[in-house]
Amino acid sequence: MPRFDNEGFNPNKRISNDNRDRSVPEGENYYKNAGDDIFSGRDIYSGDVIDNQDELAPPQRSFRQIQQDYNPEVLRDFDAERRRENRDRPRRSQQAAEPQWHHSPSMGRSILNRDEPKPKPKPRFEKPPIERPQKGGAAAKKSPKATIKKIFIAIIALLLAIVIGGILLANAVLGRINYDDNIPNQYVASGQLEKSMSVTNILLLGVDARPTEKSETSRADTMMLVSIDRKHHCIKMTSFLRDTWVYIPALQGEQRLNAASAYGGYSGVVDTIEYNFGVDIDGYVVADFEMFKVLVDSIGGVEVDVTEAEAKEVTNHKVRYGNVTLPAGHQKLNGEQALAYCRIRKIDTDFVRTKRQRTVIQSILKEVKKGNPIKISKMALNSAPYIETNLSKVKLMAVAAAGLTCIRGDMVQQKVPFEGTWEYAYKNGMSVIAINTEQNKQKLIDSIYNKTAQQINAENANADNG
Secondary structure: OOOOOOOOOOHHHOOOOOOOOOOOOHHHOOOOOHHHHHHHOOOOOOOOOOOOHHHOOOOOOOOOOOOOOOOOOOOOOHHHHHHHHHHHOOOHHHOOOOOOEEEEOOOOEEEEOOOOOOOOOOOOOOOOOOOOOOOOOOOOOOOHHHHHHHHHHHHHHHHHHHHHHHHHHHHHHHOOOEEOOOOOOOOOOHHHOEOOOOEEEEEEEEEOOOOOOOOOOOOEEEEEEEEEEOOOOEEEEEEEOOOEEEEEOOOOEEEEHHHHHHHHHHHHHHHHHHHHHOEOOOEEEEEEHHHHHHHHHHOOOEEEEEOHHHHHHHHOOOOOOOOOOOOOEEEEEOHHHHHHHHOOOOOOOHHHHHHHHHHHHHHHHHHHHOOOHHHHHHHHHHHHHHEEEOOOHHHHHHHHHHHHHHOOOEEEEEEEOOOOOEEEEEEOOEEEEEEOHHHHHHHHHHHHHOOOHHHHHHHHHHHHHO
């Protein structure tokens, strides 16, 4: 039984294994021997009643009861209270996202409603929200970093497109060129030739082949050594006069220089120049006159100063120059006119004729120097089928790359034989140019590998004045 009337009793709170001593103290056993009297039929209430309550010790409070926050309703039904609180609480959809706290009278403190959703933990480093422009609204301002990134990507994409386009164009051009085997020189050792890692020598051969002749057995009408000098950042063009009397290794005798191709093919011309003048030649490029016309027309013509004598020579000899009319003065010549201009030989010497050839080649390079990609692409594609070379595709690419590094610099021209090293002579009944081979060898090596473009131009000016 409860010790006090105001204490509630909950049988569910009963302790199942209570081993406490519940015997009645001797001084409080008011029913002592009452059982015997009950079963014996005696009146247990007969006799005098002794009131000894004053002698008993007053009931003692427990430690919890003497605390200041003691609540006599501690044994209250908490389940009933929780059900009542849940019934009175509003629905979850009407509650705020923040956790709800309320005061519990039974526990004497604020508690958190367990049925409420727990707040999400905040990250340690929270990134600021990204503001996105709404549809139909004003566009958000772009950050400088985003703008720079887009510009950088656009530049990379443009450069990549240019590189890919250049590679495709190069492959198309290289695929149209005719390739010969590279035959090494059998008559002079490579170690005896002057060479440099900063200079690339390409022999340009112009062939005037007749319909009944094979190209390699015809005589080379034009022989020009194009030296790409990366050390002095210039391009040097050296013409070899075709009537120069030299030793031809394939013939094992002396003959005019332009006859070398008739005995040893195009490689025989390379062998002859290397043998007599001691410069290392990386390869040759052969073009006939038809290619020359296509080349000039592809770039829209070349600008040349035509003298009165040159204009009359071409215009008055229709059969000799292919029925071409050539006006005098500063002219922009087409392919037919430029070819006729280069072939003029009756009014002056072979020295002047080779100078006209170098002038036209220099005008072509000036057009390339302007860097018009459309003209350059058209020129390369149209002229490629007429080109024959012993250079590989990889070597041609390397030569083109080297030429691009020097084409912005100066372009100078010279001729072999040099001034003061030659004289006219008759050999085997032919009018030829006899030369001092050793002097021309030293002058050619010095001009190609050691001299600048300004020095060569100064020497040419002194020779013209003398």
